[in-house]
Amino acid sequence: MAQNTFKVNNLPAVRRLPIYWHLLHGLLEKGWEYVSTTVIADELKLDAIQVRKDLALTGITGKPRVGYTIKTLISAIESFLGWDSNNEAFLVGVGHLGTALLGYNGFARFGLHIVAAFDDDPQKVGGEVHGLPIFPLEKMNDLAERLHVKIAIITVPAEAAQAVADQLINVGIVGIWNFTPAFLMVPEGVVVQNEDLASGLAVLSHKLTQMKLQNELPSEEHEKGEANV
């Protein structure tokens, strides 16, 4: 019945789109024009059917026997993710990580432009990092209004994260990229993306521990070996 199936909520698939995007750029640079899902799957150790399903999210279709036009695919991913329109962002917390993110100009490719940085350290306020002036937190309101900023990156210490988030939401921020381990309480209508490095490290540690165990119990069924006990 629904004229609009709107089955656009596959987060794992969304996370894979940038990975395809990166690969596609590489192929383009190598002079390729078309690519099949078989090739993509092979390069990324994925299932070709999965790749096809993922790419279908963007609405693009391929040609049997030929594959997909790489350029079209890249654009489709960008527009699906909204990376083809410019987004201005604030960054709050000019410590090690904040400074690194300010210096990393790679986000521009994704339409993300950090237009102002904030910190509450009087030593830092008034200074510049990678050409961007650092403002005191009080200036936030003023600048948000003037620049119509909707996205903010939080790189403050965890203890300060909630207060900073509250303040950001207050000045109209609706998307928060949270690099602290703090869990932020936000009202409906505000989106938070947690980027906690500890989670990534946990997975790495866990995989390593698993592997170590596997090696200690020598031939404990090599995935599907014969039962030998």
Place this chain on the structure above:
Amino acid sequence: MAQNTFKVNNLPAVRRLPIYWHLLHGLLEKGWEYVSTTVIADELKLDAIQVRKDLALTGITGKPRVGYTIKTLISAIESFLGWDSNNEAFLVGVGHLGTALLGYNGFARFGLHIVAAFDDDPQKVGGEVHGLPIFPLEKMNDLAERLHVKIAIITVPAEAAQAVADQLINVGIVGIWNFTPAFLMVPEGVVVQNEDLASGLAVLSHKLTQMKLQNELPSEEHEKGEANV
């Protein structure tokens, strides 16, 4: 039949463990001794049953009516993830992000100690970042042997990532924390954890786009409103 069910492969759950860990530390500092999964779920906007299942991974059990001993739980998470043993790590690529990670001493809490940094820029080699000397890539073999390092963090430009990974694997590295968007080909027995910021940004962008769409189609079923067309 299997005396060892070994159902320890729930990656989403593993990613949540550090989040619990952080919350538990906060509660401990507030003077709490016990905590129930109801409280944890409430704080993190999760399901209490899910929290219980996740915590069960670590092997710890709680007491009905009381909950879990916070200190025990913290230790259990740490030991499950191997965070209670020290792991030495290399870091390759002392650019913006690499420098930030070197300066971020928070990893020590997770047992991860960066013991040497490498870069191929002669300008950087011989210098120091946050007290750590920067070595040329050639020194890798030497140092890996001497220090028994098993983990490496890659923060080089994407184009150089595969070559660096090859070299690292060559000197005995078995765990790679890959901060580049490059997909690394590694032999069996080597674990890679990709930490591509673009994936996180993609999810944020996607959620924001979704929200915008929702607002544009005004009352398109408020999750379960009446069909009005």
Place this chain on the structure above:
DNA sequence: TAGATTGTTAATCGATTAACAATC
């Protein structure tokens, strides 16, 4: 005791994988 909370077994939901017809 009464009742909150755990831990386990079963049901549901969603993502991945398989099967296969359509197509260039």
Place this chain on the structure above:
DNA sequence: TAGATTGTTAATCGATTAACAATC
């Protein structure tokens, strides 16, 4: 044409959620 590849429908797998007995 023959056959590689797409796109869709169905089957499987795994994670989340529900139900409920056990317990302090």
